[in-house]
Amino acid sequence: ALMITDECINCDVCEPECPNEAISLGPEIYQIDPDKCTECVGHFDEPQCVQVCPVACIPVNPDRIEDRDSLWRKFQRLSDPA
Ligand code: SF4
Numbered sequence: 001a002l003m004i005t006d007e008c009i010n011c012d013v014c015e016p017e018c019p020n021e022a023i024s025l026g027p028e029i030y031q032i033d034p035d036k037c038t039e040c041v042g043h044f045d046e047p048q049c050v051q052v053c054p055v056a057c058i059p060v061n062p063d064r065i066e067d068r069d070s071l072w073r074k075f076q077r078l079s080d081p082a
Pocket residue numbers: 002017018019020021022023032036037038039040041047048049050
């Protein structure tokens with residue numbers, strides 16, 4: 001999963017781009033729910049939030065390093081929660 005650092009300027013452009021609705025406005029800045037972020041695997045070739053962020057403040061979450069297979073399984077779980 002990716003994460004948003006405190007360099008976020010709350011510009012709001014990433015939130016509507018996320019195919020998993022993983023991005024929301026937190027208490028101070030935008031945040032990513034790591035349980036919903038597939039790094040866009042299953043939807044796009046590149047993380048859409050990273051593509052649009054004007055200040056490049058969306059790195060990989062060091063607490064949630066995931067390989068492509070686990071991201072793909074997360075995508076499948078989110079697509080079909082049953
Ligand atoms: Fe959403 Fe993709 Fe960004 Fe993850 S990488 S927060 S799934 S837009």
